[in-house]
Amino acid sequence: MNFSEIGLGPEVLRAVEDAGYTQPTPIQEQAIPWVLQGRDVLGCAQTGTGKTASFTLPMIEILANGRARARMPRSLILEPTRELAAQVAENFETYGKHLKLTMALLIGGESFGDQIKKLDRGVDVLIATPGRMIDLFERGNILLSDIKIFVIDEADRMLDMGFIPDIERIVGLLPKMRQTLLFSATMPPEIKRLADTFLMNPREVSVSPPASMAETVTHALTVVQPEDKRKALRHLLGTEDVKNALIFCNRKRDVAILHKSLEKHGFNAGALHGDMPQSKRTETLDQFKKGEITLLVCSDVAARGIDIAGLSHVFNFDTPLHAEDYVHRIGRTGRAGKLGRAFTIANPEEGKQVAAISKLIKREIPLISIDGIELAEFEELSDRRRRRSRKDGDEAKTASSNGRQPRAEGRAPRPEREARPEREARPEREVRVEREVRPEREAVRPEREVVRPEREQRVEALRSDAPPRRDDRRRRRDDDDDDEVVIGFGDHIPAFLLRRARPVATPEA
């Protein structure tokens, strides 16, 4: 199919042509006609598939007719991170350049003043992160009663980040008569339930992860002791023909440490993580996109969905905790048929994570050794269990211990540990103690004590018939809190979880 046959008007088609695209991608081909017809759409697609244009193009077409009133945006797009929101805004600028649409980007870390001024003038498209959206609503700066099109993008990532309660709240503020589009890279049961609640008779469209990733990216894995990881990375950076690279760490504090280390060794590197001020994040990303910075050390959340043309390498300085994150990370390279290279530097404890990745991507990642660094082996699971049970025993014996595992015999000392002061300084035990010494907090909320068990039972009952949740996933509050763990919905029980599909019939006495 050609773009000209998909139902878009001449102005949008001209902008698409200016961008150099001639054919819609599969997700665009499937979704655009339904969106143009005003249908709700449930899209299963990840970044890299052309998913963003699959909703921005038809939205521009629909919104080209009509005008926005002050403080009453006509469409709303929710994105999990500021960077993704900014990327969607760029899409509107690119494809809407021959039309007069107004747009506002509401993201945390930027001044309220400018955002409010724009809203006051009236906007056709509002792109926001959920937290900032709610802040502005509560300040009385937005009325959502004129929203005609509502988009929830990256829904599974919203779930991971603990945004679902915010989204529920926002949906409650929208008019019932609207068009809703929901996109997600994966469809866990929680997202299916959300879709059942928020969408009306949606058309389901789905594309598999971009095949180009599998075909054009060369994967490699090395296993080294933790203290050798930085040396291994430097070696790879020195021997690979790196044009530009994203280097992923699992924790934002490690992003900062690795960034400093690379700079100290003379590499042209920048850092991107949720603790940085937004202005710095934007500036760093711009520099990276322009090629002024060659290496960008980043966390998953901050770099989620970032689209860098022609990225030559991705390095996993830490093995991702969740196999899907591997796909997201590696998907940054090898785009549009270009070649890409992806290296994972695992430590011996990460065998299980690597196995989960291999299972997901349906292939073994070839193992490589690095000159001058001893290739380590993955620890057997049973070894680890044995050590863990020994550790539990030790903990029981020494109540004053900070709960850390004694080092495995024969293992070299870990100088890298020095580089993790915060982690060391926050043993789990301390957190528990802190809770115990706050009885007054408990005392001011007695009603919660009473309500909670019942709520939990209801949720458990509802969950028990659902397929297993990805309970081991780290749920984060927002992109400023990469390290924050949010379990499930926290204290909030979303209404859709409490709704019964069918009342249970009781036999008459």
Ligand code: AMP
């Ligand atoms: P996305 O999945 O929205 O992150 O898009 C991934 C990349 O595909 C972006 O760089 C887009 O500019 C690009 N793209 C979007 N639509 C097309 C298309 N029809 N043909 C080729 N590339 C496209």
